Amino acid sequence: MAERSRVRVSLEQRDDATSSDHRIWALKADGEDVGSLEADRLGGRIDVRLFVTEAWRGRGVATAALGQFLGLRAWPDAQTLRITLDPDNRAAAAVAASAGFSASGSDATGSEHWERAAPGPRRPPSGPGRFVDADGRIDRFPVKAAELRELLTWVADRTFSPGEVLSERALNEGLSGLTNDVALLRRHMVDHGVLARTRSGSEYSRAEP
Numbered sequence: 001m002a003e004r005s006r007v008r009v010s011l012e013q014r015d016d017a018t019s020s021d022h023r024i025w026a027l028k029a030d031g032e033d034v035g036s037l038e039a040d041r042l043g044g045r046i047d048v049r050l051f052v053t054e055a056w057r058g059r060g061v062a063t064a065a066l067g068q069f070l071g072l073r074a075w076p077d078a079q080t081l082r083i084t085l086d087p088d089n090r091a092a093a094a095v096a097a098s099a100g101f102s103a104s105g106s107d108a109t110g111s112e113h114w115e116r117a118a119p120g121p122r123r124p125p126s127g128p129g130r131f132v133d134a135d136g137r138i139d140r141f142p143v144k145a146a147e148l149r150e151l152l153t154w155v156a157d158r159t160f161s162p163g164e165v166l167s168e169r170a171l172n173e174g175l176s177g178l179t180n181d182v183a184l185l186r187r188h189m190v191d192h193g194v195l196a197r198t199r200s201g202s203e204y205s206r207a208e209p
Contacts, residue, residue: 007056009064011037011072023074027052029061037069044079046118058091066099070119078118085112128154138179141188152194155185156206165198165205 011025021042027035027050035052048069052062070081083101085092087110093103101114120134128151133139138155142148159174160166166174172182179185186204189195196207 048083062095082115
């Protein structure tokens with residue numbers, strides 16, 4: 001049995017949307033128009049509707065289109081994505097599940113709602129931002145010394161004003177907004193020469209470069 005060739009799927013945003021909270025993408029497969037994806041922002045929730053022409057169903061087009069839409073992060077501040085499905089359409093439910101959606105209820109018409117958390121912002125390809133989560137908190141420390149020092153310098157820039165000296169309590173309060181492990185972060189900053197203790201040992205300042 002011959003193996004089915006892979007279909008090239010793309011989403012192309014159309015310019016006929018009625019507002020910034022309502023967007024439409026043309027769905028193409030191998031360059032042919034095969035459907036559409038529409039999305040509406042309702043506060044922190046994005047309602048998604050996906051249509052694929054019958055001739056192209058069952059060929060992975062819907063799965064690819066939904067995955068591409070997630071990657072677009074069309075509304076970076078969105079919290080939840082919702083897709084509404086016919087309860088008898090098990091193929092559509094399988095597509096939604098593969099994209100991380102799960103059934104969350106139904107409406108008065110009997111249609112099923114499937115929801116998932118909206119994707120977070122992309123991490124930058126380089127720099128300290130790679131080690132910081134969507135809330136601006138450190139979620140892991142770099143292994144490489146140069147990258148760790150860069151991250152620690154980034155922390156110091158956000159914690160100290162030029163020439164400022166902080167008590168340990170004030171320093172801990174500043175670091176607590178950036179990490180769940182204040183003691184470890186403070187120790188890293190001292191050990192890697194980013195912070196210096198005063199002679200009394202009870203206060204901290206930026207180390208001289």
